[in-house]
Amino acid sequence: MEWSNIKPANTDNIVSVGNNSIGPYYWVGHCMNGIEYYAGQTFTCTTNGTLKRIKLYPSIVFGETDARLSLYAFDGGSHAWKEVKAEVKQHVNKSMEGHWISFELPAVPVEKGSKLGFKLSCNSGGMLAIAECPWSTFNPYPDGEEWIGSSEAMEGNFHKDFDLAFEAQIETR
Numbered sequence: 001m002e003w004s005n006i007k008p009a010n011t012d013n014i015v016s017v018g019n020n021s022i023g024p025y026y027w028v029g030h031c032m033n034g035i036e037y038y039a040g041q042t043f044t045c046t047t048n049g050t051l052k053r054i055k056l057y058p059s060i061v062f063g064e065t066d067a068r069l070s071l072y073a074f075d076g077g078s079h080a081w082k083e084v085k086a087e088v089k090q091h092v093n094k095s096m097e098g099h100w101i102s103f104e105l106p107a108v109p110v111e112k113g114s115k116l117g118f119k120l121s122c123n124s125g126g127m128l129a130i131a132e133c134p135w136s137t138f139n140p141y142p143d144g145e146e147w148i149g150s151s152e153a154m155e156g157n158f159h160k161d162f163d164l165a166f167e168a169q170i171e172t173r
Contacts, residue, residue: 015047018166019141023134025059026148026164028067028120029127038156039130040147041164042074042117047172051108054118055167057131061097065126066090069103074117079158081117092128100167110170117147131165139163 018041026039045051054069067090073082086105110116122128133140141163149156 013172015170015172017043017046017168017170019133019163020165020167021133021140022057022131022165025129025131027127028130029065029122030125036151038119038121038149039164040117040119041166042115042144043168044143045110045112045114045116045170047170048112049110049170049172051105051110052169052171053105054103055100057100057165058092058097058128059131060129061092061094063126064093065122065124067092067128068121070119071105071108072117074115076115133163133165
């Protein structure tokens, strides 16, 4: 089920953007080989308002870690990360495995049609297997792209036909 433009039943002024279909996953964190792995997703705002939170689904949690979500303005034409809009941390442990976790953002004003993106990183010894959308679905979230990078390839790569399973919640004005 794609969330784009669907309002949750209990809040009339929240619009969700993203795709909640759970498929395979991508590891984020410090791997035994000494390399740090990162994941991210770009998306398009569907309304004017305030971005309140971004939710991700850790299919597997290995150890404990502090996950950092960095929100950026994004230029879709040049695939360029612009200024940081917000950055939040969430402590993640094994009990959060298999449950949506919420990264609560400070009030971030957004405009309909604007492009944003987030990057997820972890510090300490833990790792997260962040859910992607099923690979059997062609371009599951057409208004954005998955991004993956590492400490050895900081520029990373964008993947149009792969997307993270995520929900960005915008409180409308």
